[in-house]
Amino acid sequence: MSANEMTPISPARIGMRPTLWTRGDWNALFGFGTNILVNMLVLTGLLQFVLKMPPEIVFGRILPAVGLMMFLSTAYYAFLGYQLAKKTGRDDVCALPSGISVPHMFVVTFVIMLPIGASTGDPIQGWEAGLVWVFFQSFILMIGGFVAPYIRRITPRAALLGTLAGVSIAFISMRPAFEIFATPVIGLTCFAVIMVSWFGGVKYPKGIPAGLVAIAVGMVIAWGSNIFGLGYGGMSLANVGDAVANFGFEIPLPALDHVFHGFRYLGVILVTAIPFGIYDLVEAMDNVESAEAAGDHYPTTRVLTADGVVSLIGCLMGNPFINAVYIGHPGWKSMGGRIGYSAATGLMVIVLAWFGVIALLLALIPVVAISPILLYIGMLIGAQAFQTTPSRHAPAVVLALSPHLAAWAKLLIDNSLGLAGTSAAAIGFDKLGSVGVLYHGLEVMGGGAILVGLVLGAIAVFVIERKFVHASAFALAGAVLTFFGFMHGEMVGIAVTPGVSLAYVMVAGLLFACSRYAVPESLPAEARDTEPKGAQPAPAE
Numbered sequence: 001m002s003a004n005e006m007t008p009i010s011p012a013r014i015g016m017r018p019t020l021w022t023r024g025d026w027n028a029l030f031g032f033g034t035n036i037l038v039n040m041l042v043l044t045g046l047l048q049f050v051l052k053m054p055p056e057i058v059f060g061r062i063l064p065a066v067g068l069m070m071f072l073s074t075a076y077y078a079f080l081g082y083q084l085a086k087k088t089g090r091d092d093v094c095a096l097p098s099g100i101s102v103p104h105m106f107v108v109t110f111v112i113m114l115p116i117g118a119s120t121g122d123p124i125q126g127w128e129a130g131l132v133w134v135f136f137q138s139f140i141l142m143i144g145g146f147v148a149p150y151i152r153r154i155t156p157r158a159a160l161l162g163t164l165a166g167v168s169i170a171f172i173s174m175r176p177a178f179e180i181f182a183t184p185v186i187g188l189t190c191f192a193v194i195m196v197s198w199f200g201g202v203k204y205p206k207g208i209p210a211g212l213v214a215i216a217v218g219m220v221i222a223w224g225s226n227i228f229g230l231g232y233g234g235m236s237l238a239n240v241g242d243a244v245a246n247f248g249f250e251i252p253l254p255a256l257d258h259v260f261h262g263f264r265y266l267g268v269i270l271v272t273a274i275p276f277g278i279y280d281l282v283e284a285m286d287n288v289e290s291a292e293a294a295g296d297h298y299p300t301t302r303v304l305t306a307d308g309v310v311s312l313i314g315c316l317m318g319n320p321f322i323n324a325v326y327i328g329h330p331g332w333k334s335m336g337g338r339i340g341y342s343a344a345t346g347l348m349v350i351v352l353a354w355f356g357v358i359a360l361l362l363a364l365i366p367v368v369a370i371s372p373i374l375l376y377i378g379m380l381i382g383a384q385a386f387q388t389t390p391s392r393h394a395p396a397v398v399l400a401l402s403p404h405l406a407a408w409a410k411l412l413i414d415n416s417l418g419l420a421g422t423s424a425a426a427i428g429f430d431k432l433g434s435v436g437v438l439y440h441g442l443e444v445m446g447g448g449a450i451l452v453g454l455v456l457g458a459i460a461v462f463v464i465e466r467k468f469v470h471a472s473a474f475a476l477a478g479a480v481l482t483f484f485g486f487m488h489g490e491m492v493g494i495a496v497t498p499g500v501s502l503a504y505v506m507v508a509g510l511l512f513a514c515s516r517y518a519v520p521e522s523l524p525a526e527a528r529d530t531e532p533k534g535a536q537p538a539p540a541e
Contacts, residue, residue: 016089025337033348040352044359075346078339081093081342082339094296094337104276107171110172112269129269138311158396158457165401183366187368243362251354271451271492392464458474475508482497485497
């Protein structure tokens with residue numbers, strides 16, 4: 001179907017000035033603005049309470065840069081919507097929603113910034129590594145529009161979503177789940193508020209978003225518990241007073257020196273930056289296709305380039321989180337959102353980030369009230385890998401996510417031993433193995449987990465589909481990636497884990513031999529469709 005067919009033209013209105021604000025924009029602003037607000041609260045909580053970033057870095061450097069990036073992004077997509085409305089003469093054009101990429105927010109936090117900050121004892125170095133991660137991601141977005149369709153075409157969906165499911169389970173879901181049960185009076189209650197709405201379809205009065213209701217309930221329980229001296233959630237008027245006292249105006253400042261310092265961790269960063277840059281490309285293309293299906297055709301190249309450019313600007317100003325087009329355009333359009341809601345959301349973010357409002361909100365809202373939102377996101381992303389792929393590919397999804405469990409377990413072990421003033425090497429792998437901790441196996445399997453999951457998942461899918469040549473090709477690609485340290489290693493290099501690389505070569509040979517000489521049973525008729533039927537659930541942004 002052509003763009004003109006997807007974006008019908010109203011000849012009598014071509015060239016007329018589009019309406020910048022409609023009544024429906026208020027609905028979209030409230031819904032989308034709440035979504036963005038929750039994401040910013042989560043982001044700030046990660047910086048403060050997980051990464052232990054100094055307040056002057058969080059509120060003086062990172063958040064102002066986040067505000068600038070998101071303002072540029074939302075303003076640009078409002079401009080694209082304005083251009084499309086003027087070109088077609090239509091008054092129902094809806095701007096693309098955009099903001100901080102939520103899955104990547106957790107990946108750069110837990111896979112890049114936290115390990116480096118913990119190993120060096122300096123969260124600033126973790127921040128600098130995050131800046132370099134976004135630096136490379138930005139260029140991958142800008143130039144990747146030419147290769148993303150090919151990568152998407154040759155890689156099975158179970159492999160792409162399976163490795164993402166691993167990230168969601170290990171690095172998005174587990175910590176919030178622990179936080180919920182550490183303070184269950186708030187955590188479980190807020191989780192129930194979210195589940196009955198987002199999974200159960202329950203609508204709250206006046207259409208108030210479930211995330212906002214959960215935060216409000218958490219605040220009531222936390223502050224109410226102080227009356228009885230229980231102190232759930234750790235809220236105090238002193239913290240509110242400090243937040244108000246620190247109220248001020250901060251603008252983003254160039255952070256080129258910090259970006260430059262982060263290049264010392266380039267080998268570690270590339271292992272995740274490249275595969276997640278590829279995922280960004282696929283995600284952006286999916287979301288643009290979703291908008292086109294709703295009647296608004298936007299050029300994919302311009303969208304990818306815009307995401308890359310605004311992410312690069314944010315990075316150079318100190319923001320370690322990447323920008324992305326959000327899924328959900330049809331939803332905002334259906335509630336009446338047009339052009340104005342996008343630009344208005346950008347202005348809201350500027351106020352939140354530059355005037356210290358986020359610090360005040362975090363002093364008022366218990367962190368455990370936000371944890372259920374994170375757990376929900378992890379659940380949804382993990383479930384999507386099974387729901388949107390053929391059921392017979394489920395073993396491949398499990399295989400693709402397993403390297404992330406190894407990486408997560410290794411991170412917990414390293415952090416615990418580091419806190420005790422020792423390390424796995426100092427204790428000895430044999431001693432750890434005697435109590436069931438196979439540390440070296442965790443280290444090798446979890447190194448470059450994103451690519452490991454992608455390759456293993458693809459091999460498994462093609463074996464299930466009896467496409468042994470394809471499986472052999474992915475095994476050979478795994479051998480090359482492993483040899484240069486992109487897989488099964490802690491950093492890029494030469495012959496990082498040569499034994500594993502050789503093993504992949506042997507696997508490739510076996511699979512190729514199967515394609516030539518084995519006589520496998522034919523697939524049953526019901527298993528010949530490679531894609532599931534029906535609508536695909538979308539991950540929350």
